[in-house]
Amino acid sequence: MASYYLEANWDDLVPIPQDDGPEPLTPISYDKECYSEAMSYFRAVALKDERSERALSLTEKIIKHNPAHYTIWHYRQQILFSLEKDLYNELDFITDQWIIKTYNLWDKELAFIDKLLDDDVRNNSAWNQRYFVIFFNPNEPTEELLAQEVQYGINKILLAPNNISPWNYVKGIIAKSKEQDISVLEGLCKELEKQNIISYHALGCLVDIYESRAKRGSIEDKNLGIKTCELLAEKRDNIRQKYWEYRKQVLT
Amino acid sequence: MGIFNGPCPFDERFTKNDGYPTKSSTIQTSTERAVYNKFKEFENANSLKQVKLYRDIHFEYIRGGLDHLHKYFVVLDASKPWLCYWMLHSLDLLGNEITPDIIKRGISTISKLQNVTGGFGGGPGQISHAAVTYAAVNVLATIGTKEAYDIIDRENLYKWFLKLKKPDGSFIMHEGGEVDVRGAYCCLSAAALTNLITPELTAGTSEWIKRSQNYDGGIGGEPGIESHGGYAFCGLAAMEIMGKSEELDISLLLRWASSLQMQVEGGFQGRPNKLVDGCYSFWVGALFPLLEVIISRQYEKKHENKERDLAQSLFDRESLQEYILIASQSPKGGFIDRPGSSPDYYHTCYCLSGLSTSQNHVVYDVKKHKEDLNAGMRSLLWFEDTEDINVVGDSDNLLVHKIIKYFYEGN
Numbered sequence: 001m002a003s004y005y006l007e008a009n010w011d012d013l014v015p016i017p018q019d020d021g022p023e024p025l026t027p028i029s030y031d032k033e034c035y036s037e038a039m040s041y042f043r044a045v046a047l048k049d050e051r052s053e054r055a056l057s058l059t060e061k062i063i064k065h066n067p068a069h070y071t072i073w074h075y076r077q078q079i080l081f082s083l084e085k086d087l088y089n090e091l092d093f094i095t096d097q098w099i100i101k102t103y104n105l106w107d108k109e110l111a112f113i114d115k116l117l118d119d120d121v122r123n124n125s126a127w128n129q130r131y132f133v134i135f136f137n138p139n140e141p142t143e144e145l146l147a148q149e150v151q152y153g154i155n156k157i158l159l160a161p162n163n164i165s166p167w168n169y170v171k172g173i174i175a176k177s178k179e180q181d182i183s184v185l186e187g188l189c190k191e192l193e194k195q196n197i198i199s200y201h202a203l204g205c206l207v208d209i210y211e212s213r214a215k216r217g218s219i220e221d222k223n224l225g226i227k228t229c230e231l232l233a234e235k236r237d238n239i240r241q242k243y244w245e246y247r248k249q250v251l252t
Numbered sequence: 253m254g255i256f257n258g259p260c261p262f263d264e265r266f267t268k269n270d271g272y273p274t275k276s277s278t279i280q281t282s283t284e285r286a287v288y289n290k291f292k293e294f295e296n297a298n299s300l301k302q303v304k305l306y307r308d309i310h311f312e313y314i315r316g317g318l319d320h321l322h323k324y325f326v327v328l329d330a331s332k333p334w335l336c337y338w339m340l341h342s343l344d345l346l347g348n349e350i351t352p353d354i355i356k357r358g359i360s361t362i363s364k365l366q367n368v369t370g371g372f373g374g375g376p377g378q379i380s381h382a383a384v385t386y387a388a389v390n391v392l393a394t395i396g397t398k399e400a401y402d403i404i405d406r407e408n409l410y411k412w413f414l415k416l417k418k419p420d421g422s423f424i425m426h427e428g429g430e431v432d433v434r435g436a437y438c439c440l441s442a443a444a445l446t447n448l449i450t451p452e453l454t455a456g457t458s459e460w461i462k463r464s465q466n467y468d469g470g471i472g473g474e475p476g477i478e479s480h481g482g483y484a485f486c487g488l489a490a491m492e493i494m495g496k497s498e499e500l501d502i503s504l505l506l507r508w509a510s511s512l513q514m515q516v517e518g519g520f521q522g523r524p525n526k527l528v529d530g531c532y533s534f535w536v537g538a539l540f541p542l543l544e545v546i547i548s549r550q551y552e553k554k555h556e557n558k559e560r561d562l563a564q565s566l567f568d569r570e571s572l573q574e575y576i577l578i579a580s581q582s583p584k585g586g587f588i589d590r591p592g593s594s595p596d597y598y599h600t601c602y603c604l605s606g607l608s609t610s611q612n613h614v615v616y617d618v619k620k621h622k623e624d625l626n627a628g629m630r631s632l633l634w635f636e637d638t639e640d641i642n643v644v645g646d647s648d649n650l651l652v653h654k655i656i657k658y659f660y661e662g663n
Contacts, residue, residue, distance in 0.1 A: 021360045069330045128479070164525065171467075239265075
């Protein structure tokens with residue numbers, strides 16, 4: 001007979017114990033009265049493919065013990081479909097991005113991200129979400145919007161020049177733009193340098209700028225790029241010494 | 253080299269918050285302090301030459317887990333093959349023998365998890381799952397005997413892989429489950445080891461993974477999702493298995509991966525502006541041998557088979573070892589994410605794997621690779637060269653060789 005832990009009536013079922021075989025590796029000392037028993041009844045229910053209220057409540061009990069139990073979640077999903085339950089309560093599963101796409105919430109989302117970045121300008125997930133809103137939107141972004149976004153990123157860099165997230169963001173936007181080139185960030189990098197603000201992201205950005213011009217044949221930029229890589233490797237960004245030496249090698 | 257011996261004074265390495273602290277920078281500062289204190293404490297008590305891998309203690313910790321796990325491990329009750337893989341792979345990296353007793357029990361345990369409809373579940377009677385199947389096949393590969401290989405029902409495994417495949421080339425994790433780049437990697441890795449890679453299985457997958465590469469160069473769980481160290485490894489490794497890595501923006505991915513090595517801690521973070529974690533010693537650290545090989549290949553193509561100088565790897569190997577051995581090694585056995593945490597088997601496996609990555613230099617062997625490709629083997633078979641004290645093994649190559657040979661040469 002089932003214990004008090006399982007509230008529904010299970011007398012019609014014979015619980016099926018777990019078959020691990022002899023001397024299994026990594027055996028878990030289950031809480032016999034709760035988890036093991038619930039799982040034994042689950043195996044019996046699943047064998048019958050029973051989709052009932054009592055099966056639904058059983059899945060809930062097991063998930064409380066082990067939220068990563070995907071077999072139970074899968075079974076729960078099937079019960080919910082069979083019982084034609086209101087799925088609103090299960091909405092936790094669905095990603096934010098799915099909601100934005102499905103309900104066309106693009107504009108609202110951008111305002112929300114502004115707030116997230118005002119709270120913490122280093123919130124990398126928010127920066128990624130910003131990019132998603134602009135480029136996964138069914139409306140292709142205009143060059144005007146992209147220019148605004150570059151400016152938005154630059155303003156955020158000026159708040160904290162050692163924050164990598166907006167650096168990645170503006171470079172990502174520029175790479176997508178037909179009208180803008182990485183050189184638009186040169187002014188920003190030079191300005192930081194002038195103010196004696198040390199940011200290895202700014203120096204790294206200069207390497208990108210010099211490299212793009214060196215590729216078009218500028219010897220002067222090639223030499224500037226090499227010098228900047230050396231500065232980064234030896235002093236400013238020593239943990240990435242190997243990386244900057246490689247970038248230098250590519251330039252040479 | 254390394255955090256202690258570098259040209260940049262230790263005290264100047266702290267991340268600048270530019271006088272504009274936020275939640276992320278505050279918690280970063282306190283993490284840097286904690287790791288710094290751990291390093292200082294170590295430096296005061298020992299010379300750096302005394303950095304040690306506590307092999308025996310780790311062995312005891314792992315050996316215990318193979319025989320008994322406390323009831324709170326119920327949260328991993330849908331991950332049995334993972335538990336087995338983390339432990340057996342750790343033992344293997346530490347150079348411990350996989351004894352006949354463990355071999356017998358391992359084969360029996362894993363065989364109970366195989367479903368007649370193909371693939372392996374996280375526990376007996378559980379439905380098949382891509383990640384769990386990857387772990388199960390890796391356990392059998394680690395065991396490395398014919399009996400272990402022979403339990404794999406390849407025919408149904410292949411049919412099940414196809415059930416997970418979506419028309420856009422992506423893979424779901426299990427029937428009724430979510431799409432995720434882990435699905436693609438786990439299925440393709442298991443398929444590569446068991447000689448089940450076909451054009452049908454890989455159609456559209458490289459295009460889908462390419463769409464998951466983000467503006468910052470990293471790879472997310474699916475297109476539009478934030479880049480993450482674990483997903484990036486899965487994405488790049490899957491591309492490499494398919495021979496399609498060149499479709500990614502490799503220099504951008506390298507820039508992103510490099511940016512994740514922490515300047516005070518020496519270990520890796522999984523995403524920009526997040527905290528260091530020992531497990532990324534592998535997920536991010538192991539991107540480098542792959543990237544180094546891809547870059548060499550590109551170089552050789554461009555320069556008519558002239559070999560690139562591969563004496564250098566592209567990340568700071570010494571600093572990573574210092575983080576793993578000083579800041580994430582538990583004196584009670586096992587490894588942790590960062591100081592202050594308790595050890596677990598997941599972090600133990602991936603810290604040791606990261607240590608192996610930072611101590612064994614895999615070198616791209618063009619000739620060998622071409623031979624393998626001609627034999628239909630899309631896998632990473634290079635030779636290695638060991639260079640450090642406290643070395644953990646890199647038997648992966650040997651084990652991978654062994655299982656692949658078995659399934660490709662017919663059985």
